[in-house]
Amino acid sequence: MGNEATRAAFGPTLIELVNxxxxxxxxxxxxxxxxxxxxxxxxxxxxxxxxxxxxxxMVGVAAGLALTGRIVFTGSFAAFxxxxxxxxxxxxxxxxxxxxxxxxxxxxxxxxxxxxxxxALEDIALMRTMPQMRVLVPADxxxxxxxxRIAAENDGPFYIRMGRFPVPEVYDxxxxxxxxxxxxxxxxxxxxxxxxxxxxxxxxxxxxxxxKRGISAExxxxxxxxxxxxxxxxxxxAKTGLVLACEEHSVLxxxxxxxxxxxxxxxxxxxxxxxxxGFGTSAPGDVLLKHFGLDEAGVLEAALALVDAR
Amino acid sequence: xxxxxxxxxxxxIHELELRANEMRHDIITMLEAAGSGHPGGSLxxxxxxxxxFFANVMAYDPADPRWEGRDRLILxxxxxxPALYAAFKQVGWVREEELPTLRHLGSRLRGHPDSxxxxxxxxxSGSLGQGLAISCGIALGLALDAKRRGDTxxxxxxxxxxxxxxxxxxxxxxxxxxxxxxxRNLSNVTVIVDLNNLQIDGHVTDVNSLGDIDAKLEAFGxxxxxxxxxxxxxxxxxxxxxxxxxERPTAVVCETVKGKGVSFxxxxxxxxxxxxxxxxxxxxxxxxxxxxxxxxxxx
Numbered sequence: 001m002g003n004e005a006t007r008a009a010f011g012p013t014l015i016e017l018v019n020x021x022x023x024x025x026x027x028x029x030x031x032x033x034x035x036x037x038x039x040x041x042x043x044x045x046x047x048x049x050x051x052x053x054x055x056x057x058m059v060g061v062a063a064g065l066a067l068t069g070r071i072v073f074t075g076s077f078a079a080f081x082x083x084x085x086x087x088x089x090x091x092x093x094x095x096x097x098x099x100x101x102x103x104x105x106x107x108x109x110x111x112x113x114x115x116x117x118x119x120a121l122e123d124i125a126l127m128r129t130m131p132q133m134r135v136l137v138p139a140d141x142x143x144x145x146x147x148x149r150i151a152a153e154n155d156g157p158f159y160i161r162m163g164r165f166p167v168p169e170v171y172d173x174x175x176x177x178x179x180x181x182x183x184x185x186x187x188x189x190x191x192x193x194x195x196x197x198x199x200x201x202x203x204x205x206x207x208x209x210x211x212k213r214g215i216s217a218e219x220x221x222x223x224x225x226x227x228x229x230x231x232x233x234x235x236x237x238a239k240t241g242l243v244l245a246c247e248e249h250s251v252l253x254x255x256x257x258x259x260x261x262x263x264x265x266x267x268x269x270x271x272x273x274x275x276x277x278g279f280g281t282s283a284p285g286d287v288l289l290k291h292f293g294l295d296e297a298g299v300l301e302a303a304l305a306l307v308d309a310r
Numbered sequence: 311x312x313x314x315x316x317x318x319x320x321x322x323i324h325e326l327e328l329r330a331n332e333m334r335h336d337i338i339t340m341l342e343a344a345g346s347g348h349p350g351g352s353l354x355x356x357x358x359x360x361x362x363f364f365a366n367v368m369a370y371d372p373a374d375p376r377w378e379g380r381d382r383l384i385l386x387x388x389x390x391x392p393a394l395y396a397a398f399k400q401v402g403w404v405r406e407e408e409l410p411t412l413r414h415l416g417s418r419l420r421g422h423p424d425s426x427x428x429x430x431x432x433x434x435s436g437s438l439g440q441g442l443a444i445s446c447g448i449a450l451g452l453a454l455d456a457k458r459r460g461d462t463x464x465x466x467x468x469x470x471x472x473x474x475x476x477x478x479x480x481x482x483x484x485x486x487x488x489x490x491x492x493x494r495n496l497s498n499v500t501v502i503v504d505l506n507n508l509q510i511d512g513h514v515t516d517v518n519s520l521g522d523i524d525a526k527l528e529a530f531g532x533x534x535x536x537x538x539x540x541x542x543x544x545x546x547x548x549x550x551x552x553x554x555x556x557e558r559p560t561a562v563v564c565e566t567v568k569g570k571g572v573s574f575x576x577x578x579x580x581x582x583x584x585x586x587x588x589x590x591x592x593x594x595x596x597x598x599x600x601x602x603x604x605x606x607x608x609x
Binding site for chain 1: 382424425426432433434435436437439440442443444445446447448449450451452454455457482483486487489490
């Protein structure tokens with residue numbers, strides 16, 4: 001399995017979609033090289049607008065371009081491309097149901113050395129509370145390609161959460177995803193681990209270790225955080241009776257919260273949460289995953305604690 | 311083809327003044343029925359909207375609000391929605407009997423313009439500081455469409471009109487968009503500043519002055535005019551001149567009076583966001599009816 005950042009598939013998929021006839025544009029804010037929207041610009045300069053360091057204008061211009069019939073993807077880093085322009089996303093894009101796809105990269109603590117200011121840990125929470133907004137969190141670059149395609153094919157606002165940290169491949173070219181979509185990537189009976197993004201591969205590794213200890217963990221990739229694939233998650237929770245949510249995001253308001261909201265209503269289940277409980281800090285991404293208990297060992301420990309508490 | 315196209319051969323100023331008077335009448339009627347809303351900023355923007363819609367400034371088709379060749383109007387100062395609805399009534403996009411439903415449950419006439427329910431509204435607006443970025447995006451998209459068509463002279467390029475309040479220019483996002491519009495030479499966008507010098511907390515010049523707004527707009531690369539925003543002839547001529555500019559984006563700074571046309575509302579900050587009660591509405595309508603009678607006498 002190769003390691004590749006989820007963002008790597010973003011620009012190339014946009015070009016593929018243009019070649020298939022989708023009228024796509026990207027609007028970035030001085031980070032086109034980092035987000036990979038520069039690839040679309042190199043392919044066709046008229047399809048990329050770089051507004052400079054001005055995220056509010058980025059979303060407004062994207063909204064205007066969408067009003068002329070285009071499918072528009074925005075860029076920037078998740079820390080700035082969601083929070084700085086939240087009002088534009090809420091009141092212009094979502095309220096008017098525009099065909100704008102909020103697609104910043106560099107989400108989560110795995111941004112690494114740049115530190116807390118650049119590590120978006122609240123973006124899923126911000127985006128999923130917006131009416132009309134759909135939220136996709138791809139686990140690898142194949143899932144990113146599918147997410148970008150789904151966003152292009154479905155009218156209206158989307159948020160796609162991508163990262164710069166190389167993550168192991170979970171899928172292959174055949175991955176299509178869906179809306180809603182949650183994928184049981186490993187079957188088990190004793191507990192369910194709901195994971196998204198980089199945490200899917202962490203959860204899979206932890207599940208191997210759990211198996212060695214006689215604990216059978218089911219791992220679900222929650223590809224679409226909004227809408228949730230409710231039946232897949234509820235069925236698994238009913239089967240195992242324990243759900244551990246793992247995400248490279250604040251434990252407040254993220255995927256784990258979404259799952260908790262669902263289960264508390266439809267399938268009350270004891271839950272545990274692996275995620276961030278404060279700001280990040282500066283260090284390489286893999287060091288931070290370990291430091292904050294988001295790596296394989298952290299997931300394993302949380303899973304064991306949850307099983308013990310049964 | 312029933313579209314109205316830009317032309318210097320518009321209707322008489324007298325006809326425009328009658329239309330603006332009718333708009334003001336409708337604004338007061340709507341707001342009284344609603345029991346809440348923004349009279350001051352609606353009345354200051356009334357003549358601007360009258361010029362855009364009824365003086366052959368904007369290209370649009372009363373029979374088809376979605377006509378592809380239309381100019382786009384973005385009311386960034388969305389709280390002036392009653393003025394927009396009053397114009398729409400005369401265009402035929404809002405029915406007379408809808409006016410008293412302003413701000414009521416189920417009405418298409420929401421507190422701020424809502425593109426989901428009312429045709430003619432391009433986008434939801436009202437959170438200040440967003441319309442100009444949207445306008446620049448639309449202008450760019452329309453210019454790219456023209457390029458695709460091979461229309462290098464951009465003869466059929468629709469224009470984008472964005473109405474902002476002067477207080478709204480305190481929003482930093484506007485200045486991002488001004489930079490962008492000039493950088494991209496978006497000559498098909500015009501920002502109209504409704505310079506009534508009042509915001510909720512007081513006079514703009516007291517709360518946080520814009521300084522020399524004309525010089526700032528020029529310095530940002532926008533060709534800028536200043537005009538009396540209630541002089542319908544000058545306003546019309548200036549807006550048409552802005553539409554004909556081919557090199558740069560344009561700005562028209564309109565000197566206006568908040569509450570214009572109703573003496574007790576004029577330049578009074580307490581009339582920013584309060585609707586007239588029955589008695590006040592009656593007094594306002596009486597003034598407007600007298601003004602109308604005088605206009606008729608002049609004719």
